[in-house]
Amino acid sequence: MAKEAGTLRVYWRGTPPPEASTRPSEWGKWRATWWQEARSVEAGLPAGLRQWVTVTLAGRPGYEGGITGLAIDTGHVWLVSQQLQHAADAAALAGAQKVWLDETGDLARQAARDVAQANRAGGEAVALADGDVVLGYWNRFVDPPEFDSASPYPNAVQVVARRTTPLHFGKIANVNTVDIERRAIAAIQNAGAAFYALSPDASPGVLFQGNITFNTINGGGIVNSGARNSVKTNGNPDLQIPQIEINPDSAPNARYRNFVPTAPKPDPILEAGVPEVDVDDLIARGLTPETWPANGVVTTATRQLGSYHYFPNGYTGGDLTLSPGIYILGGAGMRATVGRIQANGVMFYIRSGSIDLGGNFSIEQTPPKIGDFPEASTYFGISFWQPYGNHNQVSMHGTGTFDIDGVIYVPDAPFYVRGGKDSLGSQLIAETIDVGGTGTITINYRQRGAELAHQSYLVR
Numbered sequence: 001m002a003k004e005a006g007t008l009r010v011y012w013r014g015t016p017p018p019e020a021s022t023r024p025s026e027w028g029k030w031r032a033t034w035w036q037e038a039r040s041v042e043a044g045l046p047a048g049l050r051q052w053v054t055v056t057l058a059g060r061p062g063y064e065g066g067i068t069g070l071a072i073d074t075g076h077v078w079l080v081s082q083q084l085q086h087a088a089d090a091a092a093l094a095g096a097q098k099v100w101l102d103e104t105g106d107l108a109r110q111a112a113r114d115v116a117q118a119n120r121a122g123g124e125a126v127a128l129a130d131g132d133v134v135l136g137y138w139n140r141f142v143d144p145p146e147f148d149s150a151s152p153y154p155n156a157v158q159v160v161a162r163r164t165t166p167l168h169f170g171k172i173a174n175v176n177t178v179d180i181e182r183r184a185i186a187a188i189q190n191a192g193a194a195f196y197a198l199s200p201d202a203s204p205g206v207l208f209q210g211n212i213t214f215n216t217i218n219g220g221g222i223v224n225s226g227a228r229n230s231v232k233t234n235g236n237p238d239l240q241i242p243q244i245e246i247n248p249d250s251a252p253n254a255r256y257r258n259f260v261p262t263a264p265k266p267d268p269i270l271e272a273g274v275p276e277v278d279v280d281d282l283i284a285r286g287l288t289p290e291t292w293p294a295n296g297v298v299t300t301a302t303r304q305l306g307s308y309h310y311f312p313n314g315y316t317g318g319d320l321t322l323s324p325g326i327y328i329l330g331g332a333g334m335r336a337t338v339g340r341i342q343a344n345g346v347m348f349y350i351r352s353g354s355i356d357l358g359g360n361f362s363i364e365q366t367p368p369k370i371g372d373f374p375e376a377s378t379y380f381g382i383s384f385w386q387p388y389g390n391h392n393q394v395s396m397h398g399t400g401t402f403d404i405d406g407v408i409y410v411p412d413a414p415f416y417v418r419g420g421k422d423s424l425g426s427q428l429i430a431e432t433i434d435v436g437g438t439g440t441i442t443i444n445y446r447q448r449g450a451e452l453a454h455q456s457y458l459v460r
Helices: 024-032 061-096 106-117 279-284
Strands: 006-012 039-045 055-058 133-139 146-148 156-166 177-188 192-197 206-210 213-217 219-223 228-235 238-240 244-246 251-253 259-261 308-311 320-322 325-329 333-336 340-344 346-350 354-357 362-366 382-385 394-396 402-404 407-418 427-436 440-444 456-458
Touching (some): 061 106, 061 133, 061 156, 061 177, 061 456, 106 133, 106 156, 192 213, 213 219, 228 244, 279 308, 333 346, 427 440
Parallel strands (some): 192 219, 192 427, 206 427, 213 440, 219 244, 228 251, 244 259, 308 325, 320 340, 325 346, 346 382, 382 407, 407 427
Antiparallel strands (some): 006 039, 039 055, 133 146, 156 177, 177 456
């Protein structure tokens, strides 16, 4: 849209005329007519931010110099302010597009700085200091919406662009510069589904029960079932979900109202063409069985074929520290009630058995990132994978701490979870979902590896 030129008029009252200064009885008359007598100046504000100003004056000639300077300085400050605002807007949008691409936020901050630097204000590039780019959570579910810079679940970037600009005529009043700052916040808003229940006919497809608080940050839910009770609640669950897309043929029976009838959606991992791990082919190429080391530390030195570890007897408990890679688990799969796993850049692939983690077992896990190892470019962002054909229930329960940061992908199995799992990944994809107990379960949705240019918005 083309920008129209505007006009800035500055009114200045000045002081009573000299003849009134010794005759207070005349001041009331002067005040009553001050608008007509006021000195004023108009400054043309140019279309497209072209740098020119035209000035017209009304009033006594003795004031023309000061008022002309005031108009020129006002126009200059306005121009620099607008340039800073444009830089802040562009930088915030650029940062928001990358806010989910790494855990540290460094990519988002650098993107914001780069875009700001490409803009100019007052004839100079806009440089952002470290504290001028802040990641946080834009909460649009409160009134008024607010930006929480302390949230561990960022979905937004705030940028403050600053400039100290000189005044051309302000020195007449001993004012040589003025400090200007403009800020912008851009956020990713409800960019997709935090959970999928893929079954076309399960009743229920999703069950929420007990007094659980279920919080899906940045995303809603998708339930494909066309059955009666496709979504059901028992007890008093607190569902902090922006919306749930349901099959138009279904009939949810739930203490929840933000349903959106939508045609069933396909499995997003399958649709993206991410292949299952062909374990038989890997074995044919030389993948050999491993056992867990006595000290519980698995390093990259034992990684096979560039990306893989193979434990045919699965995992049944114990403390482990795992380096980046794809860990193929056979036997009973991944079943434990004791132990702690710390895994950085890891995907667990359940070749057989199931996932059943409870008791005092705890896990702190981040998924692969592109560049961690060769196959990370295919499986980035995925924490757990139980493939099609494996219908064994996946269970996460007990009193241990769960801090999972990637996708839990069990598309052909029912998923069962009970409260106290504060961070249950960035997305949950299962055949059906059963959530209950007490406490809080959080899914911090992040679209897998995408730069969300079309889904970032200026919100302030």
